[in-house]
Amino acid sequence: MFEQSMRVTGEALDAVRLDAYDAMTPAEQIAACESLARLEARVKAHQLAAAAAADRSKAASTVGATSTGAMLAGAFGGDPLAAGRLVKQAKKIESVSATKDALAKGEVTLAQAELIADKLKALPSEPSPAQREGCETQLLDDAKKMSLKDLSRRADRITETFAPDDVDAHEDETIRNRETEALKKSYFWMADRKDGTYKGEFVIPEAQGEMLKNCLEALNAPQVKKAEDDPALAVLDDKPSYGQQMAVAFMTLIEHLPGDKLPDVAGVGVTVTVNIDLKSLIDGIKAGTLSTGCRISATEVRRLACEQGLLPMVFNGKPLPVDCGREQRLFNRAQRRAAERRDRGCTFPGCDRPPAWCVGHHARKRWADGGATDLKDIVLICAHHHRVVHAQDWDIEFASDGYPDYIPPASLDPRRRPLRNSRFRADVAAA
Numbered sequence: 508m509f510e511q512s513m514r515v516t517g518e519a520l521d522a523v524r525l526d527a528y529d530a531m532t533p534a535e536q537i538a539a540c541e542s543l544a545r546l547e548a549r550v551k552a553h554q555l556a557a558a559a560a561a562d563r564s565k566a567a568s569t570v571g572a573t574s575t576g577a578m579l580a581g582a583f584g585g586d587p588l589a590a591g592r593l594v595k596q597a598k599k600i601e602s603v604s605a606t607k608d609a610l611a612k613g614e615v616t617l618a619q620a621e622l623i624a625d626k627l628k629a630l631p632s633e634p635s636p637a638q639r640e641g642c643e644t645q646l647l648d649d650a651k652k653m654s655l656k657d658l659s660r661r662a663d664r665i666t667e668t669f670a671p672d673d674v675d676a677h678e679d680e681t682i683r684n685r686e687t688e689a690l691k692k693s694y695f696w697m698a699d700r701k702d703g704t705y706k707g708e709f710v711i712p713e714a715q716g717e718m719l720k721n722c723l724e725a726l727n728a729p730q731v732k733k734a735e736d737d738p739a740l741a742v743l744d745d746k747p748s749y750g751q752q753m754a755v756a757f758m759t760l761i762e763h764l765p766g767d768k769l770p771d772v773a774g775v776g777v778t779v780t781v782n783i784d785l786k787s788l789i790d791g792i793k794a795g796t797l798s799t800g801c802r803i804s805a806t807e808v809r810r811l812a813c814e815q816g817l818l819p820m821v822f823n824g825k826p827l828p829v830d831c832g833r834e835q836r837l838f839n840r841a842q843r844r845a846a847e848r849r850d851r852g853c854t855f856p857g858c859d860r861p862p863a864w865c866v867g868h869h870a871r872k873r874w875a876d877g878g879a880t881d882l883k884d885i886v887l888i889c890a891h892h893h894r895v896v897h898a899q900d901w902d903i904e905f906a907s908d909g910y911p912d913y914i915p916p917a918s919l920d921p922r923r924r925p926l927r928n929s930r931f932r933a934d935v936a937a938a
């Protein structure tokens with residue numbers, strides 16, 4: 508039965524020539540890519556199930572192999588690292604039955620399945636089977652509409668499905684532990700190659716990495732001058748190594764880059780905001796959010812809020828001047844910051860471009876047609892999708908929750924059903 512099924516599957520693939528994709532329309536090519544990705548997920552589910560079964564039956568011993576990984580490495584591909592990784596993935600996916608089934612149906616990717624398995628394993632307080640099942644069901648539903656990164660951020664708050672009162676504290680603890688581990692993994696080195704160039708390598712935590720990426724993308728070439736203050740050393744349990752000291756020095760440099768002196772993007776200097784409400788900043792128990800969407804612990808928020816070059820956006824404080832009417836065409840800095848806090852990046856459905864790549868678009872009525880430059884009119888949109896919206900006549904409407912929905916032209920969807928960027932926003936989920 509199995510061999511017959513594999514033969515039929517092989518014959519079906521043989522029937523599709525590799526050059527057939529060149530004859531397809533762009534829409535058909537896009538659909539083919541997604542269909543093949545789902546087929547790949549389904550095949551991977553069977554590959555993992557077969558590897559797990561072979562491991563349980565100790566099939567490796569029947570061919571003289573020392574382990575399942577060694578047995579697989581001696582078969583097709585001959586890659587020991589890939590074989591070992593496959594066995595680990597198989598064991599991990601075996602523990603989440605609903606996720607394993609979803610992978611077999613092509614509803615999630617292997618990366619999404621592994622993430623869900625890892626997050627369920629890390630659930631605190633030994634949840635009941637029903638609570639664990641509820642978390643898995645919710646994450647599988649979220650996986651259908653979120654990117655892998657957004658799914659990871661959403662999974663940090665999955666305990667709200669069974670312990671809503673403790674979700675903020677749990678998320679903050681999760682992020683704080685991740686930051687601690689990230690610091691331990693951090694290192695830096697650079698060396699003169701004696702040919703007029705330097706080479707190096709570093710590993711730094713996600714928050715500082717996104718700050719650096721946000722700044723470097725606005726520059727054509729590095730123009731960093733010597734810092735005025737000596738970089739702080741890492742505070743670790745053991746004496747820090749040279750690599751750890753250099754990693755912390757690099758992080759300090761990143762945090763003190765003069766964001767207001769870097770080249771402007773869409774009329775606004777490159778600045779990363781730290782968003783948190785005033786009570787949480789004082790209490791110090793709730794995680795905050797960078798304007799890029801990166802979540803950081805309350806401890807890190809309080810530290811960064813004191814640093815120059817970072818803009819703490821604390822709510823319940825003094826109102827920002829966000830309405831300009833017809834007096835100016837471009838949105839001002841305060842309006843941009845408020846829009847970054849709401850949108851987290853390009854609002855076009857499916858786009859993951861960060862705020863620094865975006866322009867402020869008059870969503871309700873174009874400025875040239877009499878629109879006003881007010882906060883209620885702005886949406887962030889990257890340059891590419893800005894051109895798409897204008898060229899294809901997409902409409903933008905604000906839903907009752909204040910977030911923008913994109914209405915495709917009738918040529919793409921005759922029913923013109925609203926679409927939305929499903930970027931995960933932890934502060935919205937917690938509201």
